[in-house]
Amino acid sequence: MATFRELLASAKVEVSEVDPETAAAHIADGALVLDVREPDEYEEGALEEVIHIPRGHLESQIEGRILDKNASVVIYCAGGVRSVFAAKTLAELGFTDVESMAGGFGRWKDEGRAWKKPVSLTPEQNNRYKRHLLLPEVGTAGQVKLLDAKVLMLGAGGLGSPAALYLAAAGVGTIGVVDMDDVDASNLQRQILHNIDRIGDRKVDSAKKTLTMLNPDVDVVTYDTRLDASNIMDIIAGYDVIVDGADNFPSRYLLNDASVKLGIPVVHGSIFRFEGMVSVFHPIDGPTYRDMVPEPPPAELAPSCAEAGVLGVLPGIIGSIQALETIKVILRLGEPLIGRILTVDTTEMEFRVFNLKPDPSNEVTYVNRDRIEIHELDGLCAPGLAAAH
Secondary structure, X not given: OOOHHHHHHHHHOOOEXXXXXXXXXXXXXXXXXXXXXXXXXXXXOEOOOOEEOOHHHHHHHHHHHOOOOOOEEEEEOOOOOHHHHHHHHHHHOOOOEEEEEOOHXXXXXXXXXXXXXOOOOOHHXXXXXXXXXXXXXXXXXXXXXXXXXEEEEEOOOOOHHHHHHHHHHHOOOEEEEEOOOEOOHHHOOOOXXXXXXXXXXXXXXXXXXXXXXXXXXXXXXXXXXXXXXXXXXXXXXXXXXXXXXXOOHHHHHHHHHHHHHHOOOEEEEEEEXXXXXXXXXXXXXXXXXXXXXXXOOOHHHOOOOOOOOEOOOHHHHHHHHHHHHHHHHHHOOOOOOEOEEEXXXXXXXXXXXXXXXXXXXXXOXXXXXXXXXXXXXXXOXXXXXXXXX
């Protein structure tokens, strides 16, 4: 039977080894870093921005974590032995640019190179979010980002209800809720944050009860007030993303101008009867609401918020998509609907995507943020897809 050294020697024939200095240079040039130590070793410290897969799970997980088999990969363990075998495994699986770091994490630390203690979750959080943790695109690091994130819900109504529920369930650590209405029996056809026992209660209070009972990790901050030019900058400042569930044009333009001024992305949702739409208005990376609707329509073209009507399940669909797009923005996951408008016609169950480009005549831009003045538009309700929620 071959000795351990003989097996190692045989593996080294096919594996490139580099010292920590060379590994650091390759990492600086964009190489991925793979840590194959056991979880208890990893928790004691690791290189920054690593992919952690214990050696025993490598064959079953690596192809789901590193999709490009031509990517440059630097592998390390504690002392440089397991990483050699890991590198050989990757080569056998078809990875073309793999190297093992000689001396492992121990030598890396001894040479005074940068490392940190990885982020971690409590046992309760590991259990609660374990379906997220199984996703390579989320994992522990992504879940910690969600827990550290701050999302403001503009409205606790038809769109805000499903969006807030899913964001709270996902573990978004701080959820602000702006609403100044009471729970009404006519809300319950679509506003699933509330129930019959809370009719007459303030919506923000009802929302906080529901979200806190769903996930105690979430800090729900309530703003029982009308959003206006005098308070919007103070309310939205410090939030990472705003979920727009407003039901009128004045609020939408007010939110647009304030969010552009502060550079905060807005996940927009609108509904009308059986149709809905979603887009992500990102002041820094793409078009904003004024690029889509440069000026509010005449008041006579805006149907009454109370008369427009909406199928109750529709905001559940649109609000859920808003929650998904919010998570994508927080995690920088996939391609959020920046510069695109997703429309849904539920009578035909037809989804369509339209491109949205910046309007050259729009002066309310992040580049001009110092010149943006926050004003209100009065006397308008919401036409078309922006009708009552």
